[in-house]
Amino acid sequence: MRALMMLSAAAVVGGLLILIVVITVQGAGALSWAMVTQLPSGGYYLGKEGGLLNAIVGSLLLAGGATLLAGVLALPVALYLQRDYGGDTRRANLVRMSLDLLWGVPSIVYGAFGFTIMLYLGMRASLLGGILALTLVVLPIMARAMDEVFRLVSVSLKEASWALGATRWETMRSVVLRQALPGLLTAVLLAFGRAIGDAASVLFTAGYTDNLPQSLLDPVASLPLAVFFQLGTPFPEVQQRAYAAAFILLVLVLLVSVGGRLLASRMSRFSADR
Amino acid sequence: MSHISVRNLTVAYNGHPALRDVSFDIPDRQVTAIIGPSGCGKTTFLRCLNRLIDVNNSVRVQGQVLIDGEDIFAPRADVMSLRRKMGLLSQKPQVLPMSIFDNVTYGPRLHGVRKRAQLEQIVERCLRMASLWDEVSGRLRAPAAELSVGQQQRLCLARGLAVQPEALLCDEPTASLDPISAQSIEQLFMELKNDYTVVLVTHILRQARRLADYLVFFYMGELVEHGPAQQMLSNPSDPRTRKYLEGVIS
Ligand SMILES: Nc1ncnc2c1ncn2[C@@H]1O[C@H](COP(=O)(O)OP(=O)(O)OP(=O)(O)O)[C@@H](O)[C@H]1O
Ligand SMILES: [Mg+2]
Numbered sequence: 001m002r003a004l005m006m007l008s009a010a011a012v013v014g015g016l017l018i019l020i021v022v023i024t025v026q027g028a029g030a031l032s033w034a035m036v037t038q039l040p041s042g043g044y045y046l047g048k049e050g051g052l053l054n055a056i057v058g059s060l061l062l063a064g065g066a067t068l069l070a071g072v073l074a075l076p077v078a079l080y081l082q083r084d085y086g087g088d089t090r091r092a093n094l095v096r097m098s099l100d101l102l103w104g105v106p107s108i109v110y111g112a113f114g115f116t117i118m119l120y121l122g123m124r125a126s127l128l129g130g131i132l133a134l135t136l137v138v139l140p141i142m143a144r145a146m147d148e149v150f151r152l153v154s155v156s157l158k159e160a161s162w163a164l165g166a167t168r169w170e171t172m173r174s175v176v177l178r179q180a181l182p183g184l185l186t187a188v189l190l191a192f193g194r195a196i197g198d199a200a201s202v203l204f205t206a207g208y209t210d211n212l213p214q215s216l217l218d219p220v221a222s223l224p225l226a227v228f229f230q231l232g233t234p235f236p237e238v239q240q241r242a243y244a245a246a247f248i249l250l251v252l253v254l255l256v257s258v259g260g261r262l263l264a265s266r267m268s269r270f271s272a273d274r
Numbered sequence: 275m276s277h278i279s280v281r282n283l284t285v286a287y288n289g290h291p292a293l294r295d296v297s298f299d300i301p302d303r304q305v306t307a308i309i310g311p312s313g314c315g316k317t318t319f320l321r322c323l324n325r326l327i328d329v330n331n332s333v334r335v336q337g338q339v340l341i342d343g344e345d346i347f348a349p350r351a352d353v354m355s356l357r358r359k360m361g362l363l364s365q366k367p368q369v370l371p372m373s374i375f376d377n378v379t380y381g382p383r384l385h386g387v388r389k390r391a392q393l394e395q396i397v398e399r400c401l402r403m404a405s406l407w408d409e410v411s412g413r414l415r416a417p418a419a420e421l422s423v424g425q426q427q428r429l430c431l432a433r434g435l436a437v438q439p440e441a442l443l444c445d446e447p448t449a450s451l452d453p454i455s456a457q458s459i460e461q462l463f464m465e466l467k468n469d470y471t472v473v474l475v476t477h478i479l480r481q482a483r484r485l486a487d488y489l490v491f492f493y494m495g496e497l498v499e500h501g502p503a504q505q506m507l508s509n510p511s512d513p514r515t516r517k518y519l520e521g522v523i524s
Contacts, residue, residue, distance in 0.1 A: 155329075160368040160430070163326060164381040164437055165358035174380070179371040270417045272371040 023250060027243035035244055040210045045230065047237045052245055057212055058220040059249070061127060063196035066134035070142045070195075071188055073135070078146035084158065084168055096147065103140040108200035110136045115204035128216040130206025137201050138191040145190055149183030150176065157272055179271055182264040189260040193253050199224030223249045277302055278323065278441065278471065282337035285318050285327065292318045295337070296497045298490065300441075305463060305472045307486035307503065309479065311523055314492040316475040320443050323473065324360035325353050358385065361434035361470075363444040367426035369418035370433075374410050377418045377429055381437035396436050403466075404432035405458060424455025431462065441471040448481065460485060479519065483507060491515045493523075 038051030080086040081095060114133035123129060153176050161171040177184075199222070207219030208229070223245055230242035278300040285293040293315045300306050308316050321327040322339060325346060338345045346356050358381070370377050378397045379387075387393060397414065401407040406428040410421070418429055427447065434442065444463075448456035463472055463485055476482050482489060486503040491512075499506060499515045510516045517523045 154368075156364065156366065156368050157370070159326060159329065160362075160364070160370060161380070162329070163324060163357055163360075163362035164384065164433070165354045166380075166384050167354060170384055175370055270371050270373065270419070272369050272419050 020250065023243055023246050026240065027245070027247035030237070030240035030244040031247060032244075035241070036248060039212070044210075045233060045238060047235050052221075052223070052226055052241075052248065054210055054212055054221040055223045055226040055245065056248060056252070058127075058206070059196050059223040060252070061213065061220060062130045062134055062202060062206060062222055063192055065127070065131035066138055066195045067142075067188060067192045069131060069135045070139045070191055074139055074143040074146055074187075074191075075184075077143045078150055079172065081143075081147045082150050085172065096144065099140040099144050099147075103144065106200065107137045107198050108203075111201040111204050114201070118205065123217075125205060125207030125219045126217045127206060127213045127220040130202040130220060130222070131216075133201040133205040134195045134198060137198055138195045141194060142187055142191040145187035146180075146184055149180045149187060152183065153179050182268040182271065185260055185264045185267070189257050192256055196253060196256075197224060197249065199228055223252075277340075277342055279340045280338075281340060283319075283322060283339060284336040285315070285322060286334045287330070288332045289334075292495050293322075293492075294495045296492075297337075298497060298500045300471060300473060301488050302471050303467060303469070304487035305467050305474055305485045306488040306490060307482040308473065308475045308490045308492060309477075309482050309518070310492035310498075311494075311518065312477075313494075315495045316492055317445055319492070320362075320445050320473065320475055323441075323443055324357045324362055326357070326362070328353070358437050359440045361437070361439035361442045363427070363431055363434060363442060363447045365446040365449045367423060367430045367450070369421070369426050369429060372418065373415050374418050374421070374429060375414040377433050378436050381433060385437060400432040400436045401429075403435055403462075404428040405462060406432060422455075424451050424458070427451055427455065427459060428462075431459070439470065441473065442466065444472065444474045446475055446477060449477070479521075491518065493518070 035051040041050035044050035081092045161175045209219045213220045226245045283296040379393045489503040489506045490500040491498045499512045
């Protein structure tokens with residue numbers, strides 16, 4: 001049993017390592033300071049000067065915006081799913097099942113769905129459109145992750161607060177949220193990782209541009225699409241740059257997740273019953 | 275000091291009765307120990323007194339618990355202020371996810387105490403009452419979860435005392451503690467009973483002997499016998515009580 005566990009852990013970690021090594025080795029050659037600090041020049045996609053600052057900034061804006069918006073929406077949903085705040089367990093389970101189903105829907109469907117609505121509204125591909133489509137993609141996982149985090153808060157902890165004369169809401173504010181905070185942060189990180197890596201949902205909704213967006217209504221570039229487009233060119237040096245872009249994406253996710261984890265572990269210092 | 279009296283209390287979970295027609299008066303400013311075999315309804319009874327039983331949707335309560343003549347189960351009864359009057363100490367200490375200081379001030383802050391100096395005063399007074407002050411006065415800002423289990427239980431006691439309750443409901447408060455910590459909690463009850471009505475659920479007969487002024491014996495959801503502890507321990511009138519005290523049923 002133990003051997004099996006070790007084996008599967010090794011397979012997972014090993015597979016990831018290989019992926020990271022390939023991306024790093026392939027991308028390292030093309031990676032340069034210019035890539036992360038400059039906008040693409042006219043001939044960038046033909047192998048000329050410039051960088052991917054547009055896609056880096058775009059991805060951070062898209063993923064950051066979607067994570068924020070999804071968080072604001074997911075928190076009340078997750079709280080509603082708790083017996084103490086929503087009430088009906090059967091209804092909650094129905095919502096849980098729908099969220100799990102939505103999580104399984106391919107992100108291109110959200111992209112197409114968002115695009116249809118945008119067409120109908122006469123909106124063009126924009127940062128706002130991309131954020132909304134990405135929000136749909138990450139909302140289910142965020143709500144479900146938060147839901148599970150809340151479910152882990154023990155009844156006896158809540159009872160300790162109620163027994164002191166606290167209402168359900170006071171208990172939620174001061175005890176449940178506090179106890180759940182590190183887990184909630186993990187849910188947010190999970191969503192961010194998914195959002196920043198998703199290409200299909202932003203393809204039609206956010207568009208692509210060589211410039212930085214000046215407003216929510218401007219189109220915006222993103223790293224996954226930068227990878228996609230560069231891989232699709234016939235030029236080897238541009239394909240190399242695709243790996244470099246993927247590497248930048250990886251580093252961004254890594255930075256955010258390490259930072260988040262540090263924050264979470266600091267916050268969990270105060271958790272009851274560790 | 276308020277007076278608690280129980281009238282025809284019947285409690286059922288999903289239609290299965292856990293307490294049947296229980297009536298008695300809890301003496302003021304004494305330690306009332308509730309004894310009885312596992313599953314006889316001791317915890318259920320205790321949770322009725324502060325209506326924590328309400329948390330369970332499938333429970334049905336009939337009868338009355340009168341505190342100063344007012345039925346706490348009446349539709350207009352104020353549950354929050356009832357819970358404030360009835361401090362609870364559970365079997366497993368459950369600290370709140372915050373500092374030692376904030377654990378003690380949690381209740382008072384809920385009930386409107388805001389002034390820093392006053393909160394500090396409450397913390398010192400309650401931690402002293404729970405004889406924890408000397409051990410933690412240097413690290414009030416540390417997470418409460420870092421304390422030992424015995425210290426956590428005393429912190430829970432201090433936290434309960436901070437809202438100035440009138441009675442203390444204790445459900446096997448020493449069950450998860452080492453003998454020394456258990457002894458210090460018992461010692462505290464001896465001091466606290468001058469000012470508080472203490473209702474103590476215990477499995478430990480020796481503990482009941484040491485602490486109880488008044489004894490209540492439950493058996494399978496029924497109140498079998500109640501009376502002054504000395505009298506009941508030396509001369510129980512019901513054969514079931516006698517058997518339990520002799521250790522034949524447990
Ligand atoms: N939440 C619940 N749902 C359904 N039945 C319950 C619930 N809590 C208690 N009961 C039942 O009610 C009866 C009394 O339980 P209670 O917890 O009051 O016993 P107790 O005397 O405290 O036992 P112990 O000494 O083991 O703690 C038991 O038969 C138990 O199975
Ligand atoms: Mg019990």
